[in-house]
Structures are given as structure tokens and as C-alpha cells.
Amino acid sequence: MRSFSNTYIFVFSLIMVTIVAVLLSFVSTQLKPLQDMNVQIEKKQDVLRSVGKAENAGKASDKNTYINEEFGKYITESYVIDFNGNRVETDAFEVMLGLNAEIRKAQEERNYPVFIYSENGGPRKYVVPVRGKGLWGPIWGYIALEADLNTIAGAVFDHKGETPGLGSDINTDWFSEPFAGKTIFNEAGEFVSVEVVKGGADPSSMHQVDAISGGTITSKALEEMIIDCLAGYVAHFKELANN
């Protein structure tokens, strides 16, 4: 076998990494807009799913257009509030995209995006994004509230890498459907959120849903996520409900 001098090895490595670096940065910059678009479409789809829309996304021939159209049609208004319920002049969608950074701040300092859903001028539903830490990575979701700002109209959850078959089931319908119809305030008007109960929820309770057996840590993390994120909306919701 031929022997190679050190200089040759250095030059060879230099050329190699340069070619690779140029190639990868080129591809990355070229594909970036498409990838960002995918992330946005997914978030829009999740917002729509929480109010029971976008059900044909899987069948749509052009999913992106379909989602954008649905989102434009049903999400009539969006805004951002702070912890005290005052409006913040910033884009709700941008805040939602950066929710990961937002939840690292103290509750009082976060911005809270709200999306308002309404079909043909019918009753409004309020969709808010939630995000938190699961067992292995981030978990997130979207909770839609009825016009009374108390009853949950629907919820969807998803995760980055929870245990397959156990914690990962938070993104299934059987887990998220029971959230619909539950209330987040008790009769005295105090914020109690929804409890995720191990061993089965009490069917008569308005504030309990079933946890996932074998996925206790993820279930509890999800419960905490909802409390943590919804707490910031309490002032705003009470104000809206009183008007």
C-alpha cells in the first residue's frame, strides 16, 4: 500500500471537509424555506384539529394549501396577551412558533397567544397552545375552549420522543377525546385545570381524565404542562367571561 505524507493527509482532510461543508450548507439553505413551511403547516393543522377541523388533511391532494385555506377560513382572529391579560402588540403565530423559548421564562413574563375559531360567525372557540417537558423530551398540545371559556371543546397533544406504545399514546384520540367537555374552573370559579388520573378517572368528575397505564410520568408531565400554561390565561379568561 502506498504511504502518504503528513502534508498529503492534511491537505486531503482540508479539501474533504471544505467540499462537505459547502455542499451541506448549500442544501440546508435551499431546503430551509420548505422545512419551515412544514413546521408552520403542522402547527396550523394542530390548532384546527383541536376544534375538530382539518379532518381531511390526510386525503387532500395539496395538504399545505388545504391547511392554509382552512386556517384562514376558521381562525378569524389571533392576539397575544401577557400574564395580567393585557394585549401585547406582537404576532400570535410567531409567539406560538417560539413557544419553546417562551415557557422557559417565568409565568409572569411570558407572552400568551390566543387563536379564535368561528365557523360562519357562529359561537367562538378559543384555542391556546401548551408546551412542557415529558419523560424524554418536549410534549405539547392545543386546547380549545368553548365560548364560556371554561369547558374544553377539544384537545390534541403530541410529543417528540415519549416511550412508544406507552407515553407516546398522548397523541392518540382515545387519550385526548375525554378532555372534551371537562371544565378548567370549579364551581367557585377557581382555576383547577384537568387532572390526569392514574387508575381511571371518576366518570362523574368534571376535572379528571384517564392517565395512560405504563405512561405515568408522561401523563403527569402533561397534567403539569396544562396547569403551567393555562395559569397565564386565567386573568384574561375571567375578564372575557365577565364581559
Added chain:
Amino acid sequence: MSTEKEPLFSPKNLKLLTEPLGKSNPITVQVLGICSALAVTVKLKPSIVLALSVVVVMAVSNVVISLLRKMVPPRIRIIVQLVVIATMVILVDQVLKAYAYDVSKQLSVFVGLIITNCIIMGRLEAFALANRPWPALLDGLGNAAGYGVILILVAFFRELLGSGTLLDMQVIPQAFYDAGYVNNGMMILPPMALVVVGVIIWVQRSRRKDLIED
């Protein structure tokens, strides 16, 4: 290296393509690349995408390394191989994120983990470094296909028995469920993939006695 001109699909070359599908299958015979075979085979669709990704990564890496084989200093050859594989994997990952976002989410880390798939480095080191590009391409395709076939086979059984679907379409009729049939939840968990691989190995060896070690 001045051999006579061989036909492109000479028996010897063809063997490079077909042997890894059976006699020297990377998963069932060499038991390489098991990790991803266990992890992504819950559903058929991600398995097919991962199999295709491995085919692309492996074929291209094999050809690139084979083209460079006389220029690569032996002392840094492992690093060079890793750089080539890693580049290909990142490209595949980026393309999936842009054009097949849903699948790329399901595969999550496993596309990235193709880098550590022992089959690929094994073929680069054992074959591509010592052979010309055409045989290297065939060898890459053959081994990746051998890996992919098992992946898809395992996923077929796991999705069918675990979820009652194939490619997310319901294949087990509702009447079965009404009659008391229940999806086998165990099939969804990784250990059952190991059992399925084990059964495949068993079937293969019972048909090919020459594979049985004493």
C-alpha cells in the same frame, strides 16, 4: 488491477447483489443493524422510508469511497468513511424534512442513526475500499436491500398483528373485532421485533442448512 473487461452483470457481479438478500443477509446472518430494525418497524411506512434511505446512503457512500479508494490515506480512512456517511445521512435527513415531514417525524432520530448502522461502515471498510465503483455500487445496493427486506418484513407482521392495519389502512375487518379479536399490543413494543427477527432467522436456517453453525 488490469483485469479483462467483465460484463456489467457477470455472475460474479450479480452475486454481489443477490447474496446479501439471502445467504449473507446483514440482519439475519451477520446480525448487523439490529437496533434500527427493532425500533422503526412498528409501522410499515416508516420502515419503507428508512429502508430506502439506507439504500441511498449505502449505494452512494460505497461508490464515493470506491472512487476515492486510491486517494484515501489508510491512516485516516475510518474518518473519511464517517464523513462520507454522515454527509449522506444529513442530506437524506434534510430532504425528508422538506418533502416528507410526517415520516421524518416518525423516524425522528433513526435517520440520524443510519450513521452508526454497522452494515454501512462494514461494507465501506470491507468492500468499497478494495473494489471498483461498479461492484461497489452493486454490493451497496445488495446489502442495503437485504437490510430493507427484513425491515419491511418485520414491519409487515408487526403492523398487521399489532395494529390490524397495513400502511395505516385497516385490513383486519371490523367483523373480526366484533367477534372478539383483539390487536396484539405486544407487537407494538420493541421486544416483539426481536422475536419476529428471531422467527425469520429460524425459518431461513431451517431452509438453508449450510447457515447453521455447529
